[in-house]
Amino acid sequence: MNKTFRRTDLLWLAFTGLIALAPLVPAIGSNSFLMHVLILVMLYACMSQAWNIIGGYGGQTSFGHAVFFGIGAYGAGMAVVTYGLPPWPGALAGIVSAAVVAVLISYPCFKLSGHYFAIATFAIVEIFNRMFLVWDWVGGALGLDYMIVEEGFANLVWYDSKTGYFYCALTLFALIFGIVRFLEGHRFGYYLRAVRAGQETAESLGVNSTAVKLSAMALSAALAALCGAFFVQYNLRVDPAMVMSLDMSMKFVLVTILGGAGTLAGPLVGAAVLVPLQEFTRAKWGGLGGGVDLIIFGLLIILIVVKQPAGITGIVRDIAKRRGRKAAAEKGGASLGTA
Amino acid sequence: MDTLLQVLLDGMLNGMLYALVAVGLCLIWGVMDVINFAHGEYVMISMYITYWLGFLAHVDPLVSMFAGGLFIFILAALTYRLIIKYTIGKPPLSALLATFGLAMLLKNLCLNRFTPNYRILSDTWLGDRTFQLGAIIVPVPQLVTALLALAVIGLVFFMIRSTRFGWAVQATAMDKEAAELMGINTERIYLLIFGIGGATVGIAGGVMPTYLAVHPEVGTMFGLIAFICVAMGGFGSIPGALVAALLVGFVEALAGYYIAPVFKYVAVFGLYLTLVLLRPRGIFGW
Numbered sequence: 001m002n003k004t005f006r007r008t009d010l011l012w013l014a015f016t017g018l019i020a021l022a023p024l025v026p027a028i029g030s031n032s033f034l035m036h037v038l039i040l041v042m043l044y045a046c047m048s049q050a051w052n053i054i055g056g057y058g059g060q061t062s063f064g065h066a067v068f069f070g071i072g073a074y075g076a077g078m079a080v081v082t083y084g085l086p087p088w089p090g091a092l093a094g095i096v097s098a099a100v101v102a103v104l105i106s107y108p109c110f111k112l113s114g115h116y117f118a119i120a121t122f123a124i125v126e127i128f129n130r131m132f133l134v135w136d137w138v139g140g141a142l143g144l145d146y147m148i149v150e151e152g153f154a155n156l157v158w159y160d161s162k163t164g165y166f167y168c169a170l171t172l173f174a175l176i177f178g179i180v181r182f183l184e185g186h187r188f189g190y191y192l193r194a195v196r197a198g199q200e201t202a203e204s205l206g207v208n209s210t211a212v213k214l215s216a217m218a219l220s221a222a223l224a225a226l227c228g229a230f231f232v233q234y235n236l237r238v239d240p241a242m243v244m245s246l247d248m249s250m251k252f253v254l255v256t257i258l259g260g261a262g263t264l265a266g267p268l269v270g271a272a273v274l275v276p277l278q279e280f281t282r283a284k285w286g287g288l289g290g291g292v293d294l295i296i297f298g299l300l301i302i303l304i305v306v307k308q309p310a311g312i313t314g315i316v317r318d319i320a321k322r323r324g325r326k327a328a329a330e331k332g333g334a335s336l337g338t339a
Numbered sequence: 340m341d342t343l344l345q346v347l348l349d350g351m352l353n354g355m356l357y358a359l360v361a362v363g364l365c366l367i368w369g370v371m372d373v374i375n376f377a378h379g380e381y382v383m384i385s386m387y388i389t390y391w392l393g394f395l396a397h398v399d400p401l402v403s404m405f406a407g408g409l410f411i412f413i414l415a416a417l418t419y420r421l422i423i424k425y426t427i428g429k430p431p432l433s434a435l436l437a438t439f440g441l442a443m444l445l446k447n448l449c450l451n452r453f454t455p456n457y458r459i460l461s462d463t464w465l466g467d468r469t470f471q472l473g474a475i476i477v478p479v480p481q482l483v484t485a486l487l488a489l490a491v492i493g494l495v496f497f498m499i500r501s502t503r504f505g506w507a508v509q510a511t512a513m514d515k516e517a518a519e520l521m522g523i524n525t526e527r528i529y530l531l532i533f534g535i536g537g538a539t540v541g542i543a544g545g546v547m548p549t550y551l552a553v554h555p556e557v558g559t560m561f562g563l564i565a566f567i568c569v570a571m572g573g574f575g576s577i578p579g580a581l582v583a584a585l586l587v588g589f590v591e592a593l594a595g596y597y598i599a600p601v602f603k604y605v606a607v608f609g610l611y612l613t614l615v616l617l618r619p620r621g622i623f624g625w
Binding site for chain 2: 061108109111112114115116118119120122123124126127130131133134246250253254257290291292294295297298299300301302305306307309
C-alpha cells in the first residue's frame with residue numbers, strides 16, 4: 001500500500017516538474033518545428049483527455065467526438081470570419097452548443113449498447129459531416145478561411161512565433177487535466193467508474209446512471225469543443241473534412257487507447273507517441289508523409305489492443321509491478337536464509 | 340413514373356451490391372459477435388487485385404474476382420489467427436479497435452504503394468453495356484453484380500442452414516462451450532467463418548472495378564454501409580441484412596435523386612438511427 005502511494009507521488013512530482021519547466025521552453029527554443037510538435041502534443045492530449053471522461057472513465061465508447069470538436073471549431077471560426085468578432089464569444093457559443101447537442105444525441109443513443117452504440121455514433125458523425133458540407137451559413141464545403149487580424153491574446157492569433165500558441169496550449173492542458181484530476185477524486189468520478197464497472201449494480205446502490213452518463217458526456221463534449229476552438233485558431237482555417245470526419249473521431253479514441261483509457265496519464269502518453277510520429281514522418285516524406293505514420297500507428301494500435309488493452313501506461317505498470325515483486329521476493333528469500 | 344422506376348432500379352442494384360458486401364460481415368458478427376472494421380478495406384484490396392490483374396495481365400474482373408475471393412479468404416483467416424483470436428474475452432470493443440488499426444494499416448499501405456489516384460479499368464467484358472427495358476435503362480455490370488450477390492448470399496444461406504458445417508456454425512453461435520462439449524472444433528469454425536466472410540467480400544470487391552474507380556479510400560464507405568445493413572437487419576440474420584441492404588439502396592437512390600446527392604448518406608444514416616432506436620433488435624432480430 002505504502003509503495004503504491006510513493007509511486008503515484010513520484011509520477012505527480014515528475015508531472016508537475018514537467019509543467020513547471022514547460023514555460024521555459026519558448027525562451028530556450030526558437031525552433032518553431034519543435035514548438036509545433038509540442039503544441040500538438042498538448043492539443044491531442046487535451047482532446048483525448050476530454051474523450052477519456054466519457055470513453056475511459058465512463059466506459060461509453062463514443063466515436064462521435066469529431067462532431068463536438070467541429071462545433072467548437074466552427075463556433076470560433078464563424079465568430080472571426082463571418083461576424084468579424086474575436087473568437088471568444090464564438091468559442092463559448094460552440095462549447096455550450098456542443099454540450100447541448102451531446103445531451104440531445106446521447107439521450108436516445110445510451111439506450112443502445114456495445115456495437116450498436118458505436119455504429120450509431122459513427123452515423124451521427126457522417127450526418128453532421130454532410131450537413132455542414134452543404135450548409136451555406138457555416139461556409140459549406142469550402143470552409144472558413146481566416147483573414148489577417150491583429151495579433152495577440154484578444155484575437156488569439158499569432159503569425160510570427162508560436163510562443164503565444166504554446167502558452168495557450170499549456171493553459172488548456174492544465175485546465176483539462178486539472179478538471180479530470182479533480183473528477184478522479186470527486187464523488188462524480190466514483191459514480192462514473194461505478195457505472196462503467198456495472199450499470200445495474202451502480203443503480204441498485206442509488207446512482208442515477210442516466211444522469212451521470214449524460215453529464216459526463218456533456219462535460220466531455222464541452223471540453224472537446226474547447227479543443228476545437230483552439231485547433232481552428234491555430235490552423236486559421238476550418239472545413240468539414242478537417243474537423244468533422246470519422247478519422248478525426250478515431251483520433252480521440254485511438255490516442256487514448258494507445259496511452260491507456262481511464263487513466264490520467266494515458267492521453268498524454270498516447271499523444272506524446274502519435275504526434276511526433278505524425279509530424280516527423282510528414283517532415284521527412286513531405287505532404288501527408290505517404291501515410292507512413294498511419295501505417296505505424298495502425299500497427300501500434302493492433303499490438304496494444306492484442307497484447308495489453310490497458311495501453312502503454314498499463315505496460316509501464318506491469319513492469320513496475322514485476323520489478324516490485326522481484327524485489328519483494330529477494331527480500332523474502334534473504335529473510336528465509338537468515339532464519 | 341419512368342424516372343421513379345429508373346431510380347428504384349438503380350437503388351435496387353446498388354442495394355444488392357451492399358448486400359453482397361454486408362453478408363460476410365453479417366456472418367462474422369452473428370457467429371462471433373465481432374465487428375471487423377477492416378471489412379471495407381478488404382473490398383478495397385480485392386478491387387486493387389482485380390485492377391492490377393486486368394491492367395497488367397488483361398484478366399477480366401469476372402475471372403479475377405475468384406482470385407480476389409481466395410486472397411481475401413487467406414487475409415481474413417490471417418486476421419483471425421493473428422488479431423481477432425486474442426481479442427476474444429477482452430473488453431467488448433477490442434476487436435473493433437484492433438481491426439480499425441488494421442484498416443488504417445491496410446489503407447495507408449495501399450496509399451503509400453499505389454498513390455491516392457483514382458484508377459479505372461477499361462476494356463472489360465461487361466464494360467459500359469446497357470440494355471433497354473421499356474423506358475428504363477438497365478446497366479449490365481450492375482445487373483450481373485446483383486445476380487452474383489443473389490447467388491453468393493443464397494449459397495452462404497444454404498451452407499449455414501442445410502449442411503453439417505452450417506449446423507456446427509449455428510451451434511457455436513448459440514453456445515460456444517456447449518458446442519465444444521459436443522465435439523465441435525469451435526476454433527476451426529471461427530477461422531473458417533472469418534475466411535468465408537472475407538471470401539464473399541473479396542468476390543464483391545473483385546467484380547466492382549467493372550464500374551467503379553479504385554482508390555485507397557473506396558472501401559471506407561462500403562464498410563460503414565455494411566455495418567449499418569447488418570445492424571438494421573438484426574443480429575446475424577442474413578435475410579435481415581439483405582432486406583436492410585435493399586432498403587438502404589432504395590433510400591439512398593430516392594434521397595439522392597429527389598432531394599440532393601449530398602443528402603443520400605444523411606438519409607441512409609438517419610434511417611439507421613430511427614430504425615435502431617425504434618426497434619433495437621433490427622428488422623429480423625430475435
